[in-house]
Amino acid sequence: MQVICNTEDFQITEKTAVTLGKFDGIHKGHQRLLNALLEKKKQGLKTVVFTFFVPPIPGREDVRQLTPNDEKKKFLEAYGIDYLIEYPFTEKVRHTAPKDFIREILFKKLCAAFVAAGPDFCFGYERKGNVALLEKMSSLCGYEFEVFDKVSYKGEPISSSRIRACISEGQMEDACEMLDRPFSLSGTVIHGKAIGHTIGFATMNLVWPEDKLLVPIGVYLSKVKIGGNTYQAITNVGHRPTVEKDAAKSDLLLEAHLLQYSQMAYGEEIEVSLFHYERPEVRFSGLDALKEQLKKDTLACVTYFEERGNDGKKEGFIEEKA
Ligand SMILES: Cc1cc2nc3c(=O)[nH]c(=O)nc-3n(C[C@H](O)[C@H](O)[C@H](O)COP(=O)(O)O)c2cc1C
Numbered sequence: 001m002q003v004i005c006n007t008e009d010f011q012i013t014e015k016t017a018v019t020l021g022k023f024d025g026i027h028k029g030h031q032r033l034l035n036a037l038l039e040k041k042k043q044g045l046k047t048v049v050f051t052f053f054v055p056p057i058p059g060r061e062d063v064r065q066l067t068p069n070d071e072k073k074k075f076l077e078a079y080g081i082d083y084l085i086e087y088p089f090t091e092k093v094r095h096t097a098p099k100d101f102i103r104e105i106l107f108k109k110l111c112a113a114f115v116a117a118g119p120d121f122c123f124g125y126e127r128k129g130n131v132a133l134l135e136k137m138s139s140l141c142g143y144e145f146e147v148f149d150k151v152s153y154k155g156e157p158i159s160s161s162r163i164r165a166c167i168s169e170g171q172m173e174d175a176c177e178m179l180d181r182p183f184s185l186s187g188t189v190i191h192g193k194a195i196g197h198t199i200g201f202a203t204m205n206l207v208w209p210e211d212k213l214l215v216p217i218g219v220y221l222s223k224v225k226i227g228g229n230t231y232q233a234i235t236n237v238g239h240r241p242t243v244e245k246d247a248a249k250s251d252l253l254l255e256a257h258l259l260q261y262s263q264m265a266y267g268e269e270i271e272v273s274l275f276h277y278e279r280p281e282v283r284f285s286g287l288d289a290l291k292e293q294l295k296k297d298t299l300a301c302v303t304y305f306e307e308r309g310n311d312g313k314k315e316g317f318i319e320e321k322a
């Protein structure tokens with residue numbers, strides 16, 4: 001996939017199938033549009049996702065995303081998208097009239113032969129451009145335009161904001177349904193305080209990135225992918241008040257204890273999928289009390305995945321082999 005990031009200086013010369021929007025999360029609704037593009041790819045068009053460049057701004061809570069830029073890129077590449085345009089969101093671009101946006105960007109720069117959008121898609125100055133305008137200008141600019149119905153879940157349209165709200169309330173199962181995959185965090189395993197293994201609960205630790213949407217502090221029933229294998233895990237996202245003197249000031253860490261894994265993993269890449277919010281993080285009287293709770297969390301994890309299974313199937317501890 002070619003990523004054209006934060007520049008207006010490009011020109012696609014092949015005919016393209018384009019969809020436009022923010023695509024945070026790349027949820028089931030977004031996937032409906034992407035699938036329409038992939039159909040056109042079979043007919044020889046190149047596939048283009050057009051979005052605006054949102055730079056990561058450390059400390060700005062409102063710019064935390066379901067899928068930060070790098071994650072989005074990996075996902076779209078794996079999906080079969082040929083071009084990701086992260087267009088600069090300058091004052092000039094913000095003031096572009098909708099008709100000019102269609103002429104200058106869709107028609108001239110992107111060489112669009114097919115455009116897909118949801119019914120509420122808006123663009124251009126003051127978001128005054130809409131699907132009616134895209135339809136109206138389609139014959140003039142020589143593209144086919146198709147509006148796709150919203151994909152719904154529990155009777156309401158799926159949207160990135162709805163999924164963000166769900167996750168912020170720990171409703172991981174609903175988020176999973178709407179995303180079509182569990183909400184997950186990927187990263188490189190870092191060293192902790194090496195206390196975990198002394199109580200039989202070694203953990204793989206990740207720093208929570210500043211541009212990734214936060215989940216509620218607490219313990220999650222989860223799965224961890226490492227080296228091509230997937231393991232069930234109990235995962236704490238928090239500040240470890242039982243062992244940290246000044247927990248409020250300590251880093252926010254994700255710590256995953258894999259139920260059947262005992263090798264060193266420092267420096268390895270892992271993906272932690274959070275399936276279920278189990279309980280809040282608690283300040284225990286000491287390590288013994290913490291250990292007793294972790295045994296209960298382990299049981300809850302085994303039971304959860306036994307009851308739910310994967311795709312309706314019962315499963316063991318190790319689900320996939322590379
Ligand atoms: C599933 C799980 C649940 C946890 N729950 C709590 C908790 O409720 N309160 C707490 O202070 N720490 C909790 N922790 C964090 C532990 O205190 C921490 O993992 C342990 O001290 C080992 O830290 P280390 O990685 O630095 O060795 C939890 C960790 C895991 C893996």
Ligand SMILES: Nc1ncnc2c1ncn2[C@@H]1O[C@H](COP(=O)(O)OP(=O)(O)OP(=O)(O)O)[C@@H](O)[C@H]1O
Binds near residue numbers: 032033116149157161
């Ligand atoms: N549930 C859905 N079904 C089909 N298409 C959708 C759905 N949600 C969004 N789209 C379409 O996907 C494109 C990108 O949407 P975008 O990411 O900008 O909005 P969104 O998912 O509704 O998120 P937000 O909550 O931030 O508005 C748009 O064309 C939009 O209409």
